[in-house]
Each structure stands twice: as C-alpha cells, then as structure tokens.
Amino acid sequence: xxxxxxxxxxxxxxxxxxxxxxxxxxxxxxxxxxxxxxxxxxxxxxxxxxxxxxxxxxxxxxxxxxxxxxxxxxxxxxxxxxxxxxxxxxxxxxxxxxxxxxxxxxxxxxxxxxxxxxxxxxxxxxxxxxxxxxxxxxxxxxxxxxxxxxxxxxxxxxxxxxxxxxxxxxxxxxxxxxxxxxxxxxx
Numbered sequence: 275x276x277x278x279x280x281x282x283x284x285x286x287x288x289x290x291x292x293x294x295x296x297x298x299x300x301x302x303x304x305x306x307x308x309x310x311x312x313x314x315x316x317x318x319x320x321x322x323x324x325x326x327x328x329x330x331x332x333x334x335x336x337x338x339x340x341x342x343x344x345x346x347x348x349x350x351x352x353x354x355x356x357x358x359x360x361x362x363x364x365x366x367x368x369x370x371x372x373x374x375x376x377x378x379x380x381x382x383x384x385x386x387x388x389x390x391x392x393x394x395x396x397x398x399x400x401x402x403x404x405x406x407x408x409x410x411x412x413x414x415x416x417x418x419x420x421x422x423x424x425x426x427x428x429x430x431x432x433x434x435x436x437x438x439x440x441x442x443x444x445x446x447x448x449x450x451x452x453x454x455x456x457x458x459x460x461x
Contacts, residue, residue, distance in 0.1 A: 278300055279297070279301055279311060279314075281293075281297050282294050282297030282314060285318075286318055286321070291321055292322070294314070294318040295315065295319060295322065295341075298315035299315060302315050316346055319339070319341045319345070320342055320351075320352065322334075322338040323355060323359070324355075326338060326359075327359065332359050332360075332363030332366065335356075336356065336359045336360060336363065339352055339355055339356040339359060340356065353386050353387070354386075354387065356386055357382075357386035357387040357390060357393075360379045360380070360383035361379070361392060363379050364376045364378075364380035364382075364393070364396060365380075368396055368400055373400055373403050373404050374404070376400045377397065377401065380393050381397065406425075407423075407424060408422065408423050409421070409422045410422075412433065412435065414435045414442055414444070417434065417435060418430065418432060418433060419431045
C-alpha cells in the first residue's frame with residue numbers, strides 16, 4: 275500500500291488526475307484509514323474538476339465533482355462548482371437546442387444552489403420553448419375564437435357565445451376541464 279500511495283502522490287504532483295484517482299481509490303477501498311488516502315482522493319477529484327472547468331469540459335467536471343460530493347457531501351466548494359458545471363453545461367445544451375437535457379441540467383444546478391439567477395433565467399427560457407404559453411381569445415361581438423401558442427396563431431374559428439340574458443362572461447379565465455364532447459340541457 276505504501277508503494278501505491280507514493281505512486282498516487284507522484285501522479286497527483288504530475289497532474290495525472292486519472293492515475294492519482296485510481297491509486298488512491300485502490301488504497302481507500304482496501305484500507306479506508308490508511309494515511310490520508312481519503313483526503314488525497316478528494317483532492318485528486320477536485321483538481322481534475324478544476325482542470326475540466328478551466329477547459330469548459332462540463333461533463334468531465336460534473337463526473338469529477340459528483341465523485342467528490344459522494345465522498346464529502348458537506349463540502350460547499352464542491353457543491354458550488356458542481357452547480358456551476360451543471361448550469362454551464364445546461365446553457366451549452368440550450369444553445370444546441372437540446373431542450374430536455376438542458377432542462378435537466380439547469381434544474382440540477384438550481385437544486386444545488388436555488389438562488390442561482392443565471393440558471394433560473396436560462397431554465398425559464400428552456401421551459402418557454404418546451405411548454406410555450408397558450409392563450410384563447412373569444413371575440414363576442416364577432417363570434418370568433420383565436421388560439422395562440424407561444425405568441426403564434428394556431429387556430430381561428432367561428433364560435434357561438436351566450437344569448438342575451440345568458441351572456442358569455444367577460445374577463446380572463448383559466449381552462450379548468452377539457453371535455454371532448456360536453457353537453458348540457460341548459461345550453
């Protein structure tokens with residue numbers, strides 16, 4: 275184990291993160307209390323993540339930081355960097371129009387740091403694309419229905435509204451039920 279530990283130290287000093295992680299993982303799995311193998315393993319993951327962040331290799335950063343977080347879940351630096359990596363990868367996915375994957379990453383970033391305004395802004399944009407707002411306008415005087423999705427006109431039809439004494443209510447309403455074939459004796 276001493277030789278493995280020293281090989282891990284040499285790899286760590288040389289910036290060979292994968293090798294250092296392999297050496298320290300082997301020691302830690304066999305002898306969890308051996309020297310400071312645990313701390314060295316965490317350090318190797320953090321340094322690997324820092325290098326990935328600098329290279330904007332967000333997937334690699336996420337893998338390294340998740341591994342570090344499993345070892346030290348209370349390390350706020352790891353949590354902050356993991357949130358950043360999820361946010362930045364989510365933004366790249368958004369740019370590439372991979373909406374659902376972007377949503378997952380941006381939600382992960384906000385799960386780690388709920389106050390991340392940049393992640394929230396990008397998540398709002400992604401959600402708008404995934405679930406564009408819908409609006410139905412009824413023009414009582416013209417007996418017309420127009421339906422919009424995300425600001426785009428999708429339907430325009432003739433419709434019937436209430437008779438005098440049974441006037442159609444005016445105002446803003448939400449759809450409560452969607453019934454394919456509704457019937458009422460009153461109408």
